[in-house]
Amino acid sequence: MAPKHAASFKPLDNETKRRRKMLTIQQKVKLLDMIKDGKKIVEVARHYGLNESTVRSIRKDEKNIRAAAAVSFNKEAKRVATSRNKFIMITESALAIWISDSRKNNVTLNSLVIREKARQLYQRFTADDPQPGPSCATFKDFTASKGWFEKFQKRYQLKSVVLHREAASADQSAAEDYVNSFQNILEEGNYLPEQVFNMDETGLFWKRMPSRTFIFKDEAKVHGFKAYKDRVTVVMCGNAEGFLLKPALIYKAKNPRALKNKNKNLLPVHWMHNANGRITKQLTSDWFHKCFIPQVKLYLVEKGLEFNVLLLMDNAEGHAQELTYDGVRIEFLPPNTTSLIQPIDQGVIRTFKALYTRNALQHLVEAMDLEENFLLKDCWRQYTIATCLKNIHVVLKDIKMETVNASWKKLWPEIVHDNTGFTPEDISNSAVVKAVRLARMLGGEGFADMTRNDVDKLLETHLDPLTDEDLVEMAKSASEEEDEQPEAAEDQEEEAGLTLERLSQVTRAIKEVQDMIDEWDPQMMRALRFQNALDGAMEPYKDLLTLMKKQHQQLPVSMLFSCAPRHPLPRPSPSAQVVPLEEQ
Template identity: 60%
Template sequence: MTSLNLELLLNPSVRIVKFTASKGWFEKFKKRFNLASVNLHGEAASAAKKYVADTFKAIIKEGGYQPETVFNMDEMALFWKRMPSRTFIMKDEAKALGFKAHKDRITLVMCGNAAGFMIKPGLIYKSKNPRALKNKNKNLLPDYWMHNPKAWIMKCLTSDWFHQCFILEVKIYLAVNGLEIKVILLLDNAGGHPLDLSYQGVKIEFLLPNMMSLIQPINQGVIRVFKALYTRKSLQHMVEAMDMDDDFSPKEYWRKYMITSCMVNVQKALNNMKKETVNVCCKKLWPEVVHNNKGFSAEEIHHSAVDQAVRLAKLLGVEGFDDMTFDDVNELLDAHFKPLSDEDLAEMTKSASEEEQENPAQEEDDSGLTLKHLATILRMAKDL
């Protein structure tokens, strides 16, 4: 006898309400809780369990890897200038001509280890030299700067990130923790990940197809939690600007919200990503190293961030923000997972080209012996 039948027998007054959900609701539910490709009885799930029980355990044992030396990388799309659809910002933009700012996308390369440490993220933008970064040294940015017109991952960019960002960040982290350079980097088999990555002391392990949503740590909640934290930080940034300016104009603020503002909020959101949460997201791949961090699960942190985002929105007291709901924020988070159409990509590529024309290529690093610096030195020597 099932528990439902027993309940009906003991309490005949219980009503059975038939629950029906639309296809759209079900799709959003799957995305929200990372169930998009999960099939507990399918071949992918069986292969994932076998990989975890046999292959992965053997790799860890043979290499003697610790949680601090097992890293996972995955990329995520972020529509960095998008707000919930009911806000006046989105309504006004829908009427504007040209490329829509809410379709402006960046790709973040997220990487962390099983101990919960997240390295400096890679950021891929559509333009090499956007107006907001004019005359700025990109080496000093909080994110590792990369670019291509569609703002998406490519093999050459993955290789660039691996050698110029990952290796340097990991070396520093290991040195601080007194560990040797002997790490493993887990990647999925996406087309933008080259098969020839190599560095002494680093083992590259490619996960089998269809395992991303099943066992890959970064995809087990880290990405969705980060997007919730970024949304909260974006709203907090707006509220703080309002508190400091008696003549605050939300429209003017949003017009001036540039890629530099985005990078600041990306850094703050990542700093708010607790290492306990990243560690918990390793549960399906490496349950033995996961601590019982009650209160730090991806679901709990996501719920808390969304709740705070709603509260911050109400403080603004303007159309679409003053009555914002949980569903509005979750709808916004779901929107980050939707791909751009071919027309949107064409528009974004065009806008990247126009921005480059407005900002001629500059020296990437102002700190070397450039021709400009050499001319200045010769002129000063002559004067002397």
């Protein structure tokens, strides 16, 4: 009888076992965006290291995933909880925003206050639709219990929130101590003013007029979405020398209709999106790596300086703490010192908003001068997010380096130049005065008798704590603003915008304008300056027109190649010599 052999035993090795890969909700949204952009399933699967069947399953669940992403504050979550009451999910999202806003405004919080706020928000969300839906019919009334609160803290990573504390005020002592510490940091790193940057973000109600104007009052009466409550976040960053980086802008929609067919990489701002239009740790990381690092590298190369950078940030809730990059040191300012020593907060933000308000009114006055049948309401209705970006572009040109440099006076007074007439206070006050004058030119209720106090109140509303109505608006999905059609490829976008026919039409129109000025203007030198300026401005479009004409002429040849016969070509004999196409 053959001897019995012991059964072979292969120990389980965790390293050889294939680990199941789980994507976060944010990664799933990016995966879905790739498919929406026209990527093939196999390409997306290879990019994420997944099976094609897994990618198809994610695509099948796209509606639930995007809904969860729209209301979720924790983008690192990996599962979509479809059994939870959707109103509780939205309530928690709005509550997390409120906690973050309260902390930034130094409002006292404790567990009782937060739970009561949660109940109030839940009642607001369910007021119009008290039934959560068939899938949630078994849920009892939301009571915001202690158990729920503990789970809420874990879900939204709020363990570090100081819930029991006195209302914090600006910490003068901590600010003075940090000014001394800052000098040691400068000496230790041997930093120059060009190498020291400060970043801060601010909310901007981009389509709001002073509250006494008839436009504001009429919008307040409208049910549903109110344009004056539409808020974006602007991320600003500048150095001690006075150089301002291209700002980032966070909007609630990825593809607003006003920016259809616009290349998001070629806007006056670094475009980012979030369902709430607010800064998050992930967006901070995106800004740091995709906006801050490239711009600063280019700036320092042009200055002939070493890439040795100090970046100052406050410790706001949405700022990522783990940012790292070779050559960059990041310092977080002490709590409750922003209003005292943070440079961008020392007048630059207010100046930005004052200039933005002035330019918005200037836009209306110019439209009034051009249009015979001008209606202020209609013109303001056509003020879109695209117009907002153009306004921001002009504002950045109006903010001088001297103004940004002056904002470092409290933190680094030694490097501040003589900025008489260009301080943030000077520029802001001048913009407010101009805004009042423009408003009175427009006329109408609230415009004809506008005062500086009206404009000042408008600038201060950007700093007001969020109301329940604001939270309800911000917690809603951004799907209403999204362009539902998939984004076209870059060449398709160009075809939909600047076609050969349209470029030719623009060129002819400019030529006609030049001819009219040449004929009608009695001052030849003035007419020549105007014509030369137009020629210079049209140069990139003329180059593009020339390129497109060449491509159009080559089109029939390429079409011949693309229309090759479908039947198989005869094979060459073994002795035949194969000649490369480019040698024929």
